[in-house]
Amino acid sequence: EKTKPRATLALIAENAEGLFALTGCAYGAVPRAMRGGDVDAARDALSRLAGIFGERCYVELSDHLDPDDPALCDALAQLASEQGLGAVVTNNVHYARPEGRRLHDVLRCIEGGLTLDEAGNRLKPNGEYWLKDETILRERLGRHPEAFANARAIADACTLDLETIGPGGGRALGSMVGQDRLPGFPVPQGHTAFSYLYALCQDGAREKYGLMTPGVATGLAHELSVIDRCGLAEFFLINWDIVRFCKERRIPAQGRGSAADSIVAYVLDITKVDPIEHELLFERFLTEDSRTMPDIDLDIASNDREEVIQYVYKKYGERYAAMVCNVVTYRARSASREIAKALGFRDETVDRMAKSIEQYNVDPRSRPSAAQHPAYKHPNREAEHGWEHARPVGDALQELADTMDEKERTRFPLFRELTLAIADFPRHLSIHNGGMLITAQPLVDTVPIERATMPDRNVVQLDKRDIEDLGLVKMDLLGLRTLSLIKDAVADIEARHGERLELGTIALDDEAVYDLICEVDTVGLFQVESRAQASALPRVRPRCFKDIVVQVAIIRPGPLQGNMVNPYINRRQGREAVTYAHPLLEPALKETLGVILFQEQILRVAMAVAGFSPSAADKLRRAMSRARSSADMEKLRAPFVDGASANGVAADVANEIFRQIAAFAEFGFCKSHAAAFALTAYHTAHLKLYYPSEFYVALLNNQPMGFYSPAVIAGDAKRHGVAILPVDVARSNEKAIVEECSHAGDALHPVDSSNTIARRRTCRVHDVRLGFESVKGLGEAEAQGIVAERARSGPFTSFDQFARRVGLKEEALRNLALLGAFDAFGEARRELLWRARDAHRTSPAFTRPVLALPTSDAP
Incomplete structure (x- = not known):
């Protein structure tokens, strides 16, 4: 578990050089033994630490107004003196200010799934566990002046200049040449990183522009000069290499953001928009005086993004590459629900309160359309918005006070206070959408890291702003479903035409x-x-x-x-x-x-x-x-x-x-x-106009994306003369496919007369057959199983035979019947719905081993 300690004392002893050791809070071995009256055990525990850390071992003195604290601190100070060690004044800090206690206690209850009434000794005994200043601490422990001096000395020794971690520290990039920020990019023999970048740019410029005009030559030379003075040649080579890998695998990838202002990025094919033609400005992207690293956001076809990430891991190694974290904060509805539970509110009150916090800015078209058949899956794109979109808590909840019992009404003011206090409060870490850190030094020597839930993957415990502040290099590898749509449509066009x-x-x-x-x-x-x-x-x-x-x-x-x-x-x-x-x-x-x-x-x-x-x-x-x-x-x-x-x-x-x-x-x-973004918009419009069938197949297969449900997409396809055909056990594949028109002559389908684009289209339009994955109850594995069984053993000839051969659950069989997937067998859908239950029980997936009972002639 992430919250459990992993470093043993023996492991620490092997790496003790330069470390200070403090004896810890009340749960540390030394104070715990002393508080229990076992002075010998406390002495032995302290001796073990002193044997590892020597004079860098200190005994902590903390007074949190527990009646036993003054005597305990004096005894600990005496023990330190006996062993020739120093004492140090500390706080056992769990929240920054006194008023933070209530929120801290509720968060502890949320963590443990308890109410305040059930928490017991999981909570601190009083409100003294906050960050006190020296004045307050001297009132309690002023009789130990050497412990204050030691606290200052340790703090001074541990003061950290961020420039010792990252090369940034708020300085201009142009003043940081020569500092190792990247792991080193392999270049051909005889080249430096910059000379190789220069050569690639010259080749790319000739490919993009043909004749090198004065404007191109001047702009390119200026950018390369700035890049050289900022020491960023390797940064561009790394991004070029990622895009090169994508091109080799035919994975759509393109830079966006301010990187598209750069001619260098364009001729390296990192970005796709010509900055000269569109009068873009390089200085919006990079200047020598920039205090942060330039940002190249690479959009990658979402279905292939993981392959690209694994390429980066393989090239630079797990010790030097990791995903950046994202700090997930509390959201309005979930926060109110969890706080109410911790305060002991009844379940029905919790539900009413959470539902009454109204969410705004949810496009109604992002919700499933009622016109779509309920047996098809509906991608749920309704996001849970943050506090900036929530109705004020007081306005939303005050009206519920009359429905609360006496304890709830008593705690309602506290609920309001905590619900506002927890707004945008960190809840947990997740992996950033695409941020990837690559370092020159091993990650463990540069940033805090933790293991991700995914195997063989680390996460940096810093978000993108922290990375920028440290001047470290973050690559943004972002998944974009529209690029997956484009890739699928282009592949289908090539395969068919x-x-x-x-x-x-x-x-x-x-x-x-x-x-x-x-x-x-x-x-x-x-x-x-x-x-x-x-x-x-x-x-x-x-x-x-x-x-x-x-x-x-x-x-x-x-x-x-x-x-x-x-x-x-x-x-x-x-x-x-x-x-x-x-x-x-x-x-x-x-x-x-x-x-x-x-x-x-x-x-x-x-x-x-x-x-x-x-x-x-x-x-x-x-x-x-x-x-x-x-x-x-x-x-x-x-x-x-x-x-x-x-x-x-x-x-x-x-x-x-x-x-x-x-x-x-x-x-x-x-x-x-x-x-x-405009270039991608134009490309999708081109596909829709000239290759509508392939476009709609790719659009349906890459849901959820955009603003519209599959039902709306199907209606739009019909306006363009593209029929969306239902799932059919004889014809469908795992995903939607283009299917030859079944009507005579393969003529164009009738189109909406108001659609002038469709009426003017001269290209050939085909049907779209929905795939098995669009059906509720059928996942990727089940859909692949149906197609594989059909390929292995031949076409399905009846509903019962299909059920026996494939072995689906009742829900899946019923939904297939509802959608007409078995209509070709000539049996009524209503009848098949009744038979789905019995068919499920006789399918291979339902069949269980039968116990063999003895016969009458058995011995």
């Missing part, structure tokens, strides 16, 4: 694709299928790729809260004039019609108006996103206004421009991130 579709080479100016999007025919399309997008698309009507980039970025909480959406749409529709506070703003804001939408635009405005360098402009953006007080903002305003004045911008205009970028700094979206 012999066409190897390279989405990275298709033109991004296909009018028909933009027609599809403008008509809000977006079910299944990445990033543009939500209800908010459906509302905005007819008004914006994107007609080029840059419009899609804006569309992806603008329908976000930040732009919506920052009031960016309506001004942009009004200007797009010509209902509002496009204006600029100063002509210098036009080059930076022209693509978004004068509205500050992208974070990169803040940098461009600062550079154009105030004459900031790219590095200084990014510093301004970062500072604005963090600044909260008016004093902080004033510190940022002065150099901006001064720089603008030097450029001939009047002070009042400069102040207004500063006000605008400060207002939008918190809400702006990263343009390169939007561009990367």
Whole structure:
């Protein structure tokens, strides 16, 4: 168990150099024996420790106002003196402040599944187990001044400079060249890491751009120079190597986020969006003055992500690679339920209270549609939101007070207090979605780690912010179901049509694709299928790729809260004039019609108006996103206004421009991130338009994803002339498949006359046959078993024969019958429902060994 000690005294003795040893709280061997009156046992225990640690062994003195504590501390101090050891004043700290006791006690009860009335000695006897200052401790233990001096000496000796762990410590990357942050990337003989990166970039640039134009050459040279001065060549090589592995395995993988601002990342094929063509800004990604490592988020087809993670483990080894943790906090409903149980509330009260905490921001379309047959699985995508989405606890629960008994009413104020106190309180650690730490030194010498529940895997007990603060290198390997959809659809297209579709080479100016999007025919399309997008698309009507980039970025909480959406749409529709506070703003804001939408635009405005360098402009953006007080903002305003004045911008205009970028700094979206997502959105639209059958098969097989239930997807497919056929024991596979149309001539299916895209489509459309895994009661193993049995022993000829050969549970048989999987046998579904129970009892899975009884002629 993670909570149990694993280091034996013998193991510690082998590694005792440089360690201090303290005798522990009341449960330590020395104080426990002394408190029990066994001085000899206490002396022996202390001697064992002193034999290992010598003068670095100290006896702890702690007074928590237990009546026996003063005498115990004096006796322990005397014992330390007898053996020539020091004493040290300590707190047995279980919570930071006195008021933390109630929450601590309730958390202990939650941990043990007990109520406060049942907890007994699991709880501390009083409220003295908090972090006291020296003044309070001297009131209790001032008669032992040497113990205070020892406490300070030990604390000073253990003071840790974070630079001794990680190479960061808040310093600029450009000042950290030569420090080992990465395990070393193997390069061909005769190369350094940088020279190899340089060679790869030259090859990649020729492949991407053909003729090396001055703009490409200058931009690439500048980026490589910054990367070299920051000592990040290995960082880029590691990411290139991961993407190379994915390409070899035909696993879709692409970088997003600010990494898409980099030409180097693009020519290495880490990112897929051309930063020159789309006017992206490298300094949003990396400058020499950056205080944190650059961030390359790699989206990987979710079904293949584990294979990529295992490749990294194999390449760098378990000692140098581990997953980053994520701190899971208490959520509104679960917290209220657990606290109420710990306070001894009745089960019915607990249920009413938990249900009364209303959750907001759950899209109703994320819930299963009533139109979908109940025998099919419904992916449950209703997330449990956090406290920011919960109705205030008092408002939600006060109305229940009248239904409580006397004890519950008495403890209700405490319940309210604790429910608010536990908001966003850490509950447990989980594995980060994709964060992976790779270090130059062994992990155990660098960060705290623990074993994961998955075999042969470690988890770093630091979250991504801790990793950034230490300047360590985190790789983000994120699973994206849409890329699995794309991979499956492309593979199906190749298998059926012999066409190897390279989405990275298709033109991004296909009018028909933009027609599809403008008509809000977006079910299944990445990033543009939500209800908010459906509302905005007819008004914006994107007609080029840059419009899609804006569309992806603008329908976000930040732009919506920052009031960016309506001004942009009004200007797009010509209902509002496009204006600029100063002509210098036009080059930076022209693509978004004068509205500050992208974070990169803040940098461009600062550079154009105030004459900031790219590095200084990014510093301004970062500072604005963090600044909260008016004093902080004033510190940022002065150099901006001064720089603008030097450029001939009047002070009042400069102040207004500063006000605008400060207002939008918190809400702006990263343009390169939007561009990367827009490319994936375009690719899914292309697949839906030109390969609808393969698209819908891949979409159904990669559920849950997006906003819509399988029933909605099936209805959308029908509008496109694609029939979604039910499960059939003679035809279905484990997952959905494309099936030849069964009607004469294999003509197109009738389509919804209102769907102009479907009416204009010239490609051949086929049916989609649902797979066994879509049926309730059938998992992957059962579905594979059905297909394997059919392949091994031939087609199924009747319901009873199917039940005997496959051996499914009654629920699965009934659901298959309900869905018409046996209709080809000509038997009524109602009849099969009755027979499912008896068929289950005679199946191989139900059959049990029969006891052989003696016959009459037995001896």
